[in-house]
Amino acid sequence: MNSDLLPRDWHPQRTIPAAAYVHIPFCAKKCGYCDFNAYSGYKDGTKSRYIDAICHEIITRGEGGAPLSSVFFGGGTPTQLPTAALVKIIDALRDTLGITPDAEVTLEANPNDVRLHDWNRLKDAGVNRVSFGVQSFNPSVLRMIDRTHAPEDAGTAIEIVRMAGIDNLSIDLMFGLPRQTLADWRRTLDHAFALNVPHLSIYGLILEENTPFWGRLQRGRMVLPGDVAQAAMLELAMDLSAKAGYDRYELSNYAKHGLQSRHNRVYWRNDPYWGFGAGAVGYDNVDRTTNVMRPSRYIDAMLGGNAISFEATETPDLAGSIGETLMLGLRLPEGVDLSEISNRYGVDMRAMFSDELAAGIGAGLLEMSGSALRLTRHGTMFANDAMMLFIA
Ligand code: SF4
Structure with missing residues (x-):
């Protein structure tokens, strides 16, 4: 890069975001490969305080904001919260910032939580897109990576959500998993295509050093497909998804009928977005902020009356x-x-x-x-x- 060509007087304007990410950090069980800000074992009382905290953050920080054209509930596992709690957070967003009539409102869901929810009520609240964390349709691979659902739960979950009239559905799949073979990966892809959802997110496993799987790998207690096998899995996903009618519209995302994730395009275009909840990242075109990670510290900060609880602020030059x-x-x-x-x-x-x-x-x-x-x-x-x- 020829940095001599950079202008000296660069002053970016803060921009009010039209997108919001809401982080729900609770999971039924922490997966061994996961380094997300996610925790298992929190009691209902803490979850209830977390909901109050997140609503407080939305109301105090969001005042004077602009209507949202996309909202994304990620985690963690948002469906670990009850329906009423999710509706309460959406209502706080709508009352404070507004949600445009055509907004995309996505909920990440664990397939075996789906039957616990009232999807008609979630739909009435505005949820119109659901992204299921499926990862594999092989039961032994699912057990190996600590997932709590069975392969058949995905189909049931999709049916339940579709019955409520929510058709904009996505499935997350992973390759490069322990004991996964190319033939097994092909079966997982074929199973996903058969469910005929309009969107797939397909990721290769990347192990971070702070995860239990990393330790197992270092001690030789886990074998992962090598680089050549992983490249073959990616090529297979690219080729088969194209044959099944999916456009690869981003490195890890594939959509039919133009049903791309509107929210993710905000990230890829480096546009501004709110980040609400523990560890959530936000960006206003000047600063990239990260909320405090630990849910208990986040709750204390918010319910103690603070408007913000940033753990880090980065201002890119x-x-x-x-x-x-x-x-x-x-x-x-x-x-x-x-x-x-x-x-x-x-x-x-x-x-x-x-x-x-x-x-x-x-x-x-x-x-x-x-x-x-x-x-x-x-x-x-x-x-x-x-x-x-x-x-x-
Ligand atoms: S369900 Fe998702 S967020 Fe939760 S521990 Fe597993 S990979 Fe992490």
Whole structure:
């Protein structure tokens, strides 16, 4: 990067978000591979205080905000909260910020929690998209990764939610799991296609050092598919999903009938969003903030009358903001429009990144079409290498 070309007087404007992420940190059981801000074992009383805390945060921080066009309940497992609690949080968002009539409101759900909920009531409250954490349809793989649901729970859950008239459904699947073979992965993909949901999120397992699985791997007590096998699993997912009618509209996301996740596009375009709840990240075009992680500390801060409980605030400089925008945008098949980014930041992108562009294109990771820069198919297999070119 030629940083001499960066303007010295860059003053980004804070922007009121039109999207909100709501973090529900509770899970029935902590999965051995998970490094999310998620916990098992919290009692109902604490969960109830958490709901009050999150409503307090929404009401105090959200005052003067703008109506939301997307809301995403993630976790953790949002469906660990009762229906009434989820409705209460949506009502707090609607009363404080407003929710546009055509907003996308997504709830992440564990397949075996679904029958505990009143989906008609959730739909009336505004929920119109459900994302199921399925991961695999192989019972022994599910047990191995500590999931609490059975393969058949996914089909039942989808049926229940569809009966309430919610059809915009997604399934999360994972490859590169312990004992997973290519044949087993193909069966999982085929099972998912047969359920005919319009959206799939497909991720490779990435183990972080603070997880129990990492320790097991280091001690030789766990064997994972190697790099070649994982690449074959990704290629299989790409090929079979295309044959089944899904567009790969982001590195890990596939949609039919244009039913892409509107909320995730906010992240990939590096647009602003609220983050409510313990450990939730928010971005206002200037600061990226992270709320305190521990639910108990978050509850104490909020119910103690605080308006904010940030554990960290990061203010990316111009080079960092440009790098993030490029990195996130390259996740999309259309890539990034270098002219648009040049205008957005007042920098000539082709001149600033001339060496990196030449290196990425020369290595077959990137390609240019007009002012659009995107990953090649080879580049999608080595996306991190391509993206690291643009990180200062
Ligand atoms: S259900 Fe999801 S969030 Fe909860 S522990 Fe498992 S992977 Fe993590």
